[in-house]
Amino acid sequence: MADNNSILSVRNLSVGLEKDPDARIIDDISFDLGGGKVLGLIGEAGSGKTVLARALINGIGSPLIYRGGDVHYQDKNILTIPINELTKIRGNSIGYIGSNPAGALDPTVPIGGQIVEKLRSVNPSMSRKQATDRALEVLTAVRIPSPEVRFHEYPFQFSGGMMQRVMIVDALVTNPSVLIADNITQALDVTVAAQIIRLIQDLRDQFSTAILFISSSLPVVETIADEVMVLQQGKIVEQATPKALITKPKHEYTKSLLSRLPRIWGKDIKGPDAVETPNLMSVEDVHRTYYVRKKGTFRDMNAVQAVRGVSLDIREGENIGVVGESGCGKSTLTRLLAWLEEPQTGTIKFNGQDLSALDQKELTKLRQQFQLLLQDPYSSLPSRMSVGRIIAEPLLIHGIAEGTKLKERVRAAMTEVGLDPSLENQLTVGLSAGQRQRINIARALVLEPKLMILDETLSSLDQVEQSKLFELFDKLQKTHGFTYIFISHDMALVRKVCHRVAVMYLGRIVELAENNTLFENPAHPYSRALLSAVPTLDVHPFKSDEYLLEGEPPSPVHIPPGCSYRTRCPLALEICNRIDPKATMLAGGGQVSCHLVDQDQQAQSEQAATVT
Amino acid sequence: MLSFLTRRLFQGAIVLLIVTFAIFTLLRVVPGDPARLIVGGMAPDEVVVQKAEELGLNDPIPVQFIRYLGDLAQGDLGNSFFRPKSGATVGAAAFDDPSRDERAEVRDLIFERIPLTLQLAGLAVVFALLMSFPLGVAAGLNPGRWQDKLAFFTGSVFVSIPNFWLGIVLAQLFSVQLGILPSLGYKGFEYTILPAFVLAVGISPFIIRTLSVSIAGVMQEEFINVAPLRGLRRARIVAAHAIRNASIPLLNLFGIQLGSLLGVLLVVELIFDYPGLGRLTINAVLQRDFPIIQGVAIFISAAFVFINIIVDLAASYIDPRLEY
């Protein structure tokens, strides 16, 4: 062994496919994990990260097969020891956390029971009482609120972030000397992911566990690892300290990884400036509440306030971004904007026409002018239709064209979005995500709309494909004068393309500002928190230890009275408990809903309070 | 929980009302005069008219229906047209035979037979589970292997066996040729074994199939895949988690297939001359004893609704994500 301090040492590990003797998913990998160290592993999707993580603990099966090498934990070769020995190590001395916390535990058994079950499986001498105490102890250590209650709750009652904490407990409860963390922040929102990273950093000192930290995000690995390995197609191409890797990358692949990272802050980084044009769509104080029957009751309803009072003007020809975490009401707002659902109160005007005042026929006609591009390029296209027919469909619905004219228009649209016209008679199976997204764009385009709503439209594409589509959007905007609404959770994307950005929290727009103002000088504390959680290698103006939030957004069923953000706001004032802040106009056209910004409103309501 | 029961019972009541109305109407509009059927073909017309008046058969159907519902609410399912209280079927006795007036109450006829039918159904379910559990679980754990194929083949053959025919053949073999088990009528518990076995052959293909499919599905789940990495042993994973999760589709299947289960039960009882609800029903149909048909149909619907509520409760007990 090269390193005497090494606790897990991997030598020439290779994993292939049963059916193909030459295929290698993991190719000749060797490394040492030192006791108490954090070793980072960065790799893109499909590079073999998860296979490697599982191969280390003898956790692969058909169609994968070991093709050589060994893994030593202390003196034992994990790949060859009998199953009884293995069970003493795996899940006991070596903990494992996967990327999908929601599916990691049996959905029909309370989490506490499953942690106790695991503890007693690897440590049969432990009594049920001891195991329960130990589980509760670690649940407290990962800062899960009221652990005694949550111990008896089921996985579905936990949010993604809380469930990932549970899985951390599950791995750490045996006090392992090695922890394999396989992309554990992938499924989480940025702020929650940042919390988990911080938690891992804290626990690392507390438990003195060596961690193999696997991730697809270099900025994330950089914050936590002592050393980083770069995995490309099953091979480790470079290993260095994070600092060296970023400043002096040696391998070409590392360099290209670095160059593809989106930039958010820096001297040379500026977002587009806002345009001053007339309004195309005006959203005025729209509300949408869903009534969901309470579990196990006859007719008691829970009111889920998904969108509560959103006002927004969309200017002609601009790109406006709507950002926020899961559950903030983005998707509902999207459906309202696309008029797939009607708001309960408030109005949406398109080109001055109130959409709710139109009859079915007029609405169908007006619909041509605002189109929604859906998120998932795979599920958003009908699978049984040819590409040409899909694009022709809107023209047929509205009876705009038929016969040869129809064909011409379809071909023209295909050419315009960069689709090979020879695809016309093909089905969509086998087309790439980018091609599919182009079909989506083409079928919206044939209707010659004015407004396009992009619902996370680009988030499923890789960087290269994303930038190509940006160019396309840009071109279309120039030739057709399109207006775009980007609904997104991806701050880097919004930074790059949007003129103005609206930040949503619990069904409200808490801040609306021009791109540069929002990213460099945000007014709302939530905007700062959101920005602080964005992983980036740029010099971060919002340090996460200063701005990052604890906890998670309240449920839209129980919205706190007063300012809805105050429960998490580090700067909350007494007034925030009582009065819901109104939107304040700021110099430069932005608006923000916060008592800290709006001294006048604060003073006024103070006055009102003293009068009554 | 309580409001769940309220809601489901309310829904069940609506379902029962539809069933009652449908059956009631159906039996009123079909050809055949009940009054004539009761008094017999030999009776003079005046007697028929008088009987019809007595039974209220001349009133409009909605009025009759309301009256029937009223009786139903008091637990009165009416009286059989033919079956006397004493037991023996009234045959071709004269229309003025006094025993004709002493008809058995449908409610009593049904309740007399329930214990035997339950005994038969219960034993059949036990047999079926004993046969299909090992096959289904083994198949689910080894998809594509011989266990899977064996289960597939057994299921395909079992579901193809016409149960009335199997009943005849087994009765011939075990009772007549070998003389091991009795098969006709009911004089003791051993009379239940053969019919229960035939019934079990009818049920088990569905259990085998559902179990093997749902176990195979559960075994693909992330939490099963990750369990060994968390330190659980395979035996524990299968016993405590895979079977637990796979049992929910099985419960639901039971709720849905209950109707066809009862259908098979009917036939099996007829073949083995087993004095349960099924034989009562078929004989009633053949004799056009409308009150019995009506009563049995309503009773079975009620049982169906009730059992489905129990099934849903059980399923949501196992998997609390399911809303009851």
Place this chain on the structure above:
Amino acid sequence: MTDTTSTSATPQLTPAELRTPMQRMLREALSRTSFKVGFGMFLALLFGALIYPEISSIDPTKMAVRSRHIPPLFLGEKWVWAHPLGTDHLGRDLLLRCLVGLRYSVMIGICTVILMFVVGCALGLISGFKGKLTDTIIMRITDAQLSIPMIILAITILGISRPTAPAIILVLGLAGWPLYARVARSAALAEKRKEYIKGQRVLGASDWRIITLFVAPAVLPPIAFVAVLDVAAIMIFESILGFIGLGIQPPTPTFGNIIADGRKYLINSWWIATMPGVFLLFTLTSLNLMGSAMENARNNVLKGAA
């Protein structure tokens, strides 16, 4: 954390990927041994049922007092080549009677399933897609009908009216549609939530257009694909009806009435009741082997597509 760096080079198109789900299901089903065996058996039986009664010189309903109770080939002492499965108590040829019975049985099975499918799926699609009050009404009726065992309903109606082939088809079909309605409804519900339906709505498509152009073509083929299993189930039902005496009436032979007749002579001429049963068993096994293979194939394809 956003994983924006996924690989998305245009994947190589294999011929398998270019097939529609239905084609893939068919191919997958055809490749299974159980399907081939079942299909072969069924074709042979069907072929026999269609041809043999036509070319045979014997009439299935003709009685021959002298050749009563002849056992099947090679069994007992009196067997003859002319009656491969023996004869019944009236001297009628059993093979011929079974084959004619098979004709009726298969015909009734297929027609009934078509009726069930059409009625059930139409109502289920509407119920699932429209939702709200329409859904509640249709589903309550479905529940009500599911709660009465099909057989009670069938024997009640057939016991009162005259059982002819169309009547049997109508009664069984109307008794059996609720299961199809349920399946079609839940499939339509699932389909309705898919993104591409949302996409069509944004483009301005009407409900009717979405149902006929997208939902029905997506939902119905997988349901139709496993209807073979129900053909077998209906055939059993038909034979039960015949057995109770509520099927097609004698002298026309059906599996049910042959077995019912044969039951009386079990001790001396066991084959009269046994042979049609074996015959029926083979037919049903062939259908069920095919059907289950198709069901497995469908589940595999649908699972892969999800």
